[in-house]
Amino acid sequence: MDYLLTDEERMIKDLAYKIAEEKIRPVAAKYDQTEEFPWEAMKVLAQSDLFGIFIPEEYGGMGLKVFPLCLVTEELSRACGGIAVCYAASALGTFPIILFGNEEQKKKYLPDLAGGKRLAAFALTEPEAGSDASAIKTTAKKEGNYYILNGLKHFITNGGEAEVYVVIAMTDKTKGARGASAFIVEKNTPGFSFGKKEDKLGIRASSTRELIFTDCKIPKENLLGKEGMGFIITMKTFDMSRPGVAAQAVGIAQGAFEIALRYAKQRQQFDKPISSFQGIQWMLADMATQIEAARALVYACAREIDNGIKDIAKDSAMAKMFASDVAMKVTTDAVQILGGYGYMRDYPIEKYMRDAKITQIYEGTNQIQRNIIALQLIKEMAK
Amino acid sequence: MPIKIIIEKCTGCSLCIKACPFDAIRILDKKASIDLNKCNLCGACVEACKLKAILLEKPQPIPLAKDIKDYKDIWVFIEQKNSKIQPVSYELLGKAQELAKKLSCQVVGVLLGYNLDDQLDELIWRGADSIILVDSEKLANFQDEPYTNVLVKLINKYKPEILLCGATAIGRALISRVAVKIKAGLTADCTGLDIDPERKILLQTRPAFGGNIMATIISPDYRPQMATVRHKVMQPMEPDKKRKGKVIREVFDNSSYTSRARLVEIIEEVESLVNLAEADIIVSGGRGMGRAENFRLLEELARVLGGAVGASRAAVDAGWMPYSHQIGQTGRTVSPKIYIACGISGQIQHLVGMQSSKIIVAINKDPFAPIFKVATYGIVGDLFQIVPALTKRFKELKAKGR
Amino acid sequence: MNVIVCIKQVPQTTDVKINPQTNTLIREGVESIINPFDMYAIEEGVRIKEKYGANTTVITMGPPQAEEALREALSMGIDEAILISDRAYAGSDTWATSYTLANAIRKIGNFDLILCGKQASDGDTAQVGPGISSHLDIPQVTYVKRIQQIKDNIIRVERMMEEGYHVIESPLPCLLTVVKEINEPRLPSLKGMLRAKQAKITVWTQKELNLDPQHIGLSGSPTQVIKIFTPAPRAGGQILSGDPEEIAGKLLELLKSEIS
Structure with a gap:
């Protein structure tokens, strides 16, 4: 399907495709196995200016927005969902600074993030605060010119590898959700350490880790926005980043589909390629249609954001939920098409199925997405 | 224009299109038309045209100083x-x-x-x-x-x-x-x-x-x-x-x-005991070797056979073998009597470097690997079992021969 | 220092297919790329620029669409690009090609180092690089796998040979052809691509170069292609099966006579 990309968008997509095919696909299996952080791949993305595409030009970026970011994430995910998420998670950690940072904060952090010299991460989730984000227990207590952070974040993507963290902590517990604030915390700040690195089902190239704050003292200048804005910042950040997760899902689905299609044409059974059997043909047709529908939804949503359309919570939830469900379905079918080979680790396809699963879970589970959609529908009815 | 169609003679029969190795000819308005950006002036169409409707101005042999x-x-x-x-x-x-x-x-x-x-x-x-x-x-x-x-x-x-x-x-x-x-x-x-x-x-x-x-x-x-x-x-x-x-x-x-460029030093690399280009037998490994240490298996077989060890680009890029052993488009071209490809899938870039070998033996666990399309003898199986078995057999053969 | 990189646009060889009915190359839809070996030459040029400070120029001879290849080189960090394009140069063999390129380089003038890929992936001749240095009468080093240093107008390089390598020092100007081992070409950057998209590419035709007609194009080429054919495909072989021991035994019997 032709999405009428501009020359610039096409250029970005082609470059990301090239990087994915030449630099990422060949190492995808290795990182999946070793769970090392893919610094080599991050360096390539940095050198190609891809970390800067969504950062304003005055801070060393390309001044483009969410849609190009989605194009890149999709192309990278076609080759490796794990490496793609390292990239996308840095964008997630950068958005709050772009959206709510003051001039000093932007000047201090964005140029390095745009150049890929440092990676960013966003830290909200805690052991007891997953979908219920208002239950976070990490606290930030103001003392003179500093805030003192205490608490534990977990399942933090890019944890341990990123150098710039945006951390959500309670500045006033009595106010519930309205008592949360967002802080920029740099790696190597005394009192800030890393806990266990998770052993994951999929996206194993990415690092998922605990962040531990023990009387971690940060200058008050590192507060993003104002005290109490923590949840607004979170929501607005997720509104921007959800199409990225959705694009990741589309890319994973597309990558798996291409392998399945190629295999179906090549694999002979009963003296015919299995692609000549209707059972396989219908599976392929359904897979391709679902991917295209998901892509259309994701692109439309990303373009809405870039064109300043407000209230995109519902649309971005729809894109994330639909695309990730498609990714799970398509990758499962792709494994099925490869049959016994598909189940083996020697073939690249089972990895796609493992990588796909997380897209239904993180940045708001698909159940939470449905809540958001339903809530918006009801609100709209009430108008 | 070094090549042209004589429009009056051309009937648009398309024989020339079939003969053109560069896909440079099209029929437009029922007459052949040559895309000069694609044409290599090879003259294949001239010979193919039964109506002598294509004129290739053969270069006038330049009057040479030398007879x-x-x-x-x-x-x-x-x-x-x-x-x-x-x-x-x-x-x-x-x-x-x-x-x-x-x-x-x-x-x-x-x-x-x-x-x-x-x-x-x-x-x-x-x-x-x-x-x-x-x-x-x-x-x-x-x-x-x-x-x-x-x-x-x-x-x-x-x-x-x-x-x-x-x-x-x-x-x-x-x-x-x-x-x-x-x-x-x-x-x-x-x-x-x-x-x-x-x-x-x-x-x-x-x-x-x-x-x-x-x-x-x-x-x-x-x-x-x-x-x-x-x-x-x-x-x-x-x-x-x-x-x-x-x-x-x-x-x-x-x-x-006299030479403006100066040869400073000649470094012979110990690893290349047998010159790949001159070897009669090459045992070569690819991605399927899994790691650098496994190339010892190939070295052993090569030693028994008096051959050299080669590698695919994948194995070189993974750092398992030095580039000087790489065979294929971006490496060396070889044509030994026997080429034994172990765990090499046979991408075209690799085939280019070895397909003129007299006998190709392919060992790969993937029955669909393209290497089997060029292999004289194909073995679908685990190279880690087959290569040592081969080494053993050839060792016995050599021992008997002595 | 002025560095000139010579490149060629080639079909992406993996995609070259042969039509079994007509026995011809299917070129339609085959993507054109920069000859893979030339990518190493471009990268080395950019690295020299970064390390020693240099002005870098990329040149190619080919049809107008070869401009794409030049823009790609610009997106990797090369400063300027020149396209040599004229129907008069069509049908050039390696002699006429190197003559034309050498004269274009003379016209650029004031060069210190010329970099070429080891060979092109379509023709595989490896003759144009040395041909250029021969026409220009400058020293050459082929198959360079490493530039050790450039100092006091002398370049010191490692040349790959069959059984090792030679260390060679040459005064500048000189010409090097490079092999894959020399570097890993970078991918273009977005900023580089945007710059390349807007860059002006100099085009030189026979009018600008005014070369001796006896030495260019088809008539300047000593060699002529008289026949092109598809090699007989390798006959699909025999699949050996059994347990590893059995297979080894079978193979031994088959290969015995070949092993002295």
Whole structure:
């Protein structure tokens, strides 16, 4: 399907495709196995200016927005969902600074993030605060010119590898959700350490880790926005980043589909390629249609954001939920098409199925997405 | 316009389209039309057209200063390293003898180097009718400029009709430089040489597009007709110790030996015990080897067989083997008697570098691996079981043979 | 220092297919790329620029669409690009090609180092690089796998040979042809691509170069292609089966006569 990309968008997509095919696909299996952080791949993305595409030009970026970011994430995910998420998670950690940072904060952090010299991460989730984000227990207590952070974040993507963290902590517990604030915390700040690195089902190239704050003292200048804005910042950040997760899902689905299609044409059974059997043909047709529908939804949503359309919570939830469900379905079918080979680790396809699963879970589970959609529908009815 | 369609004669029959190897012809308004950006002026369409509707203005042979009739004999540039004749030179002498019979001429070995007297008999026994020797300490090791100067002077003096040289690192650098200086036609990396029985000119056949097509090339109006020739393709003669030949010694003034570039040091790499290009047997490993240490299995087999170890790009990129072992488009081209591909899927870029091998054995656990399409013998299975079993068997065979 | 990189646009060889009915190359839809070996030459040029400070120029001879290849080189960090394009140069063999390129380089003038890929992936001749240095009468080093240093107008390089390598020093100007081992080409950057998209490419035709007609194009080429054909495909082989021991035994029997 032709999405009428501009020359610039096409250029970005082609470059990301090239990087994915030449630099990422060949190492995808290795990182999946070793769970090392893919610094080599991050360096390539940095050198190609891809970390800067969504950062304003005055801070060393390309001044483009969410849609190009989605194009890149999709192309990278076609080759490796794990490496793609390292990239996308840095964008997630950068958005709050772009959206709510003051001039000093932007000047201090964005140029390095745009150049890929440092990676960013966003830290909200805690052991007891997953979908219920208002239950976070990490606290930030103001003392003179500093805030003192205490608490534990977990399942933090890019944890341990990123150098710039945006951390959500309670500045006033009595106010519930309205008592949360967002802080920029740099790696190597005394009192800030890393806990266990998770052993994951999929996206194993990415690092998922605990962040531990023990009387971690940060200058008050590192507060993003104002005290109490923590949840607004979170929501607005997720509104921007959800199409990225959705694009990741589309890319994973597309990558798996291409392998399945190629295999179906090549694999002979009963003296015919299995692609000549209707059972396989219908599976392929359904897979391709679902991917295209998901892509259309994701692109439309990303373009809405870039064109300043407000209230995109519902649309971005729809894109994330639909695309990730498609990714799970398509990758499962792709494994099925490869049959016994598909189940083996020697073939690249089972990895796609493992990588796909997380897209239904993180940045708001698909159940939470449905809540958001339903809530918006009801609100709209009430108008 | 060097090529054109005579519109009046063209019937739009499309025979020329089928003949065009470059897909440069289309039928527009029922007449053939040539896209000159694609056309290579090869003339295939001219021959295919039954109506003689395509006109290729063959270049007017430039009135040459040199009369090509003055040129005679076949020269073989004899390559030496460390004062040792390289095997490819014997292969070329063998081929040159075959060609010389068709032209009723002599085969001359041209040898540049230092302290080579003890090697001259062998050259004659293996096909040289005579030898031109330039023996100087300054030529001990190959250097582009002095070798070019000397060879150009010899060619101008003796006027050979044909000059053959191995398509080696040295050969390709040297002969390209020489061909430009004397304005001669040069064909690279030939795998087939013959004489046109009527025109008595050299037919040079070589692979192009990575071996996907073959081209036969001539150089009818220029002398000498020069070609570099791939290793291991031509057959050397059995040494015939009764053969006699004369040795002509040439000496040049010092200026011919000077070189602006200076050879500082020669580093022989221990890992390449057997020269890949010259090896009769190559055991090669790819992505399926899994890790660097596993190449020891291949080294063992290669040692038993007296062969060399190669690697695919995937294995080199993974850092398991040094680049000097890489076979394929971006590495070396080899054509051994036996090529054993272990855990190599057989991407076209790899096949390009080895598909002229006489026998290809492929061991791969993926039955769909493209390598099986070119393999003489295919083995679908675990190389980690099969390679040691092979090593054991061949060891036994060698032990029995002794 | 002025560095000139010579490149060629080639079909992406993996995609070259042969039509089994007509026995011809199917070129339609085949993507054109920069010859893979030339990518190493471009990268090395950019690295020299970064390390020693240099002005870098990329040149190619080919049809108008070869401009794409030049823009790609610009996107990797090369400063300027020149396209040599004229129907008069069509049908050039390696002699005429190197003559034309050498004269274009003369016209650029004031060069210190010329970099070429080892060979092109369509023709595989490896003759044009040495041909250029021969026409220009400058020193050459082929198959360079490493540039050790450039100092006091002398370049010191490692040249790959069959059994190891030679260390060679040459005064500048000189010409190098490079092999894969020399570097890993970078991918273009977005900023580089945007710059390349807007860059002006100099085009030189026969009018600008005014070369001797006896030395260019088809009539300047000593060699002629008289026949193009598809090699007989390798016959599909025999699949050996059994347990590893059995297979080894079978293979031994088959190969015995070949192993002396």
